[in-house]
Amino acid sequence: MHLQTILYHMMIYIYALSLLFYFSDVVDASGRAKRTGTGLLIFVWIMQTGLLVQRMIMDMSANVVTLFDYLFFVSWLLVTVSLVMSRFFRIEFLVFFVNVFGFAIVTLNLFSRPDAQIQLATWALVRELLYVHISLIACAYVVLAIGAIFSAMYLFLHQQLKRKHWSKPMRRLPSLESIDRYAFRCVLIGTPLLILSLAVAITSILVEGRALLLLDWKVFTTMIGVGVYVAYLLRRTLLLQTGRPTAIWNLIAFSVLVVNLFLNSLSRFHDWS
Secondary structure (H helix, E strand, O other), X not given: OHHHHHHHHHHHHHHHHXXXXXXXXXHHOOHHHHHHHHHHHHHHHHHXXXXXXXXXXXXXXXXXXXXXXXXXXXXXXXXXHHHHHHHHOOOHHHHHHHHHHHHHHHHHHHHOOXXXXXXXXXXXXXXXXXXXXXXXXXXXXXXXXXXXXXXXXXXXXXXXXXXXXXXXXXXXXXXXXXXXHHHHHHHHHHHHHHHHHHHHHHHHHHHHOOHHHHHOHHHHHHHHHHHHHHHHHHHHHOOOOOOHHHHHHHHHHHHHHHHHHHOHHHOOOOOXX
């Protein structure tokens, strides 16, 4: 366990160093800094993968899911997606901010209790449903987080253009239309994942015979978040709204999910004990 802690701290330091090189590339368009940052990030991904596999084996043998491992899985997904985007898309700002978000989760995870856990049911069907729920909700958070970053980039670029502030890093950003389209696609993918994860969670609760948990406030706040995202999609598809209003709407929806995630301790739905 002590070795895991040392490796985790080493991973954080290497992750921070990778972000410094990425930031240098974002500011000054340095290809050498980008290559170094990418190499360090690949090393972080390898360390994360090894630690994640080890902890998943431990959790599955004990029939538990810890909060520490759940957040660690989300950060691993963010690093994985950022490496894919770095390889196939030349949007350095997006890769940088996705990793800033992932680094924040990894760092904040130090303050979580590694022993805080959900005891999985011994019934195989319920246990498998919970695994599916956790996988879907993690993927939904990652995709919607990237969509929120796109919306924040849109608002930033829109404001800079409005003020006629032009700089060298801004030339490397996609157009407002492209950023808005990317954000919409992320929400278009993430919202069904979010709905499916909620449906699987409700199904597992009904199978366990704990229907009273459906009255928990977390269920209602999650539905509110889903409702805001559905409203966003309706604005885009039916009302044909684009630009700044829908970017703000997207950020509000993601904020609801973030608040919902970090208030798990007040809910009986995810009893991290």
